[in-house]
Amino acid sequence: MAYEQNLFTGFSNLIMLMSVxxxxxxxxxxxxxxxxxxxxxxxVLAFLLLSIVLSEWISTxxxxxxxxxxxxxxxxxxxxxLINIWLVFMLLYLELSDIKELLESYYKIGIxxxxxxxxIMYNGSFLFWNKIYIVRGASxxxxxxFFGAFNMFLLLYYILFKLNKSTKSFLVTGILILSLILTxxxxxxxxxxxxxxxxxxxxxxxxxxxxxxxxxxxTSILVYFxxxxxxxxxxxxxxxNRDNMASFFxxxxxxxxxxxxxxxxxxxxxxxxxxxxxxxxxxxLDTIFAYGFITGAIIVxxxxxxxxxxxxxxxxxxILFFALVLNANFISYSIGGFGAMSILLTLPVIxxxxxxxxxxxIVIFIKEKK
Numbered sequence: 119m120a121y122e123q124n125l126f127t128g129f130s131n132l133i134m135l136m137s138v139x140x141x142x143x144x145x146x147x148x149x150x151x152x153x154x155x156x157x158x159x160x161x162v163l164a165f166l167l168l169s170i171v172l173s174e175w176i177s178t179x180x181x182x183x184x185x186x187x188x189x190x191x192x193x194x195x196x197x198x199x200l201i202n203i204w205l206v207f208m209l210l211y212l213e214l215s216d217i218k219e220l221l222e223s224y225y226k227i228g229i230x231x232x233x234x235x236x237x238i239m240y241n242g243s244f245l246f247w248n249k250i251y252i253v254r255g256a257s258x259x260x261x262x263x264f265f266g267a268f269n270m271f272l273l274l275y276y277i278l279f280k281l282n283k284s285t286k287s288f289l290v291t292g293i294l295i296l297s298l299i300l301t302x303x304x305x306x307x308x309x310x311x312x313x314x315x316x317x318x319x320x321x322x323x324x325x326x327x328x329x330x331x332x333x334x335x336x337t338s339i340l341v342y343f344x345x346x347x348x349x350x351x352x353x354x355x356x357x358x359n360r361d362n363m364a365s366f367f368x369x370x371x372x373x374x375x376x377x378x379x380x381x382x383x384x385x386x387x388x389x390x391x392x393x394x395x396x397x398x399x400x401x402x403l404d405t406i407f408a409y410g411f412i413t414g415a416i417i418v419x420x421x422x423x424x425x426x427x428x429x430x431x432x433x434x435x436x437i438l439f440f441a442l443v444l445n446a447n448f449i450s451y452s453i454g455g456f457g458a459m460s461i462l463l464t465l466p467v468i469x470x471x472x473x474x475x476x477x478x479x480i481v482i483f484i485k486e487k488k
Contacts, residue, residue, distance in 0.1 A: 159472055160472075164209060164471045166423065168209075170420065173413040177412075213472065221275065224275075228272040231268070234258060235255045235297045262303060267449060270306040270441060272294055273310060274441050276290060309441045313440055317437040320433065400447045400448065401446040401451065420467060428466060
């Protein structure tokens with residue numbers, strides 16, 4: 119939550135209001151359809167996910183600068199509570215089929231947003247939306263890097279789950295590829311290429327793996343030199359201050375390694391040290407700085423367990439999760455957060471928690487019959 123809270127305060131309030139409204143809608147309007155809690159298959163992963171919530175609260179309440187008499191601080195606590203309620207709701211009531219439908223809904227809405235992105239880049243505006251940056255596409259998002267991450271998910275999702283030999287399929291693929299390129303987001307393009315390569319690498323024989331590595335390296339070098347010459351992807355900017363922020367992180371976190379500095383203080387520390395950013399643009403660095411290494415370690419465990427569980431039961435979803443995690447550590451969105459990308463990153467974790475073995479399904483079925 120630290121990134122969303124600090125980088126886009128106005129947007130975070132709006133997103134929070136929409137999330138809470140949707141939660142109330144689910145709990146009140148649809149309560150007749152929510153008859154029983156969903157089965158939690160992997161209790162260890164569920165415990166780790168809830169441990170993130172607990173550790174964030176411990177870190178926040180133990181922060182030396184927390185003052186609940188201040189509006190910003192109790193407002194932060196209220197946001198954190200509402201986010202946690204929303205996360206627990208997803209954990210308890212979402213079924214595997216619900217998560218698949220939500221991912222499909224993301225994809226269907228995303229196709230429209232990709233088309234809008236192309237229209238904005240071509241025409242300069244579309245209805246109420248104008249170009250945010252002169253040469254970078256953001257569709258209706260507030261940041262081309264965030265839309266790049268969203269577009270990356272769309273393209274990878276389409277290739278893994280939807281791609282076929284029809285003309286329509288190639289047309290959709292072309293729209294998504296062009297829309298992704300027009301965001302000029304280095305992280306999103308890199309996450310897409312690496313994840314797609316990783317998918318084919320895991321599915322092929324040893325000889326094909328070696329060939330794939332060679333092709334990947336040659337292609338990457340060619341793409342790098344082409345984009346460097348064009349400079350659309352701003353390679354001339356280097357690390358764009360991320361190296362300085364990483365050095366600042368290493369120096370500062372040693373003063374409060376276990377519990378961090380609190381979600382509200384991230385932007386304060388960065389701006390006060392002339393780093394001209396409100397986030398490290400890295401999910402793990404933001405989290406560890408805000409909540410400490412304990413929370414960071416739990417998150418790494420959750421990510422690792424989720425990937426290997428998904429890899430065993432659903433390789434394509436595991437690759438999607440891998441891509442989302444990879445991209446999150448360049449622009450920062452979070453497991454359990456309340457933005458569009460954060461919810462998208464959280465859904466595969468919930469999916470991994472709900473996956474249970476066939477043997478366990480049979481046992482549950484027999485118990486229900488009794």
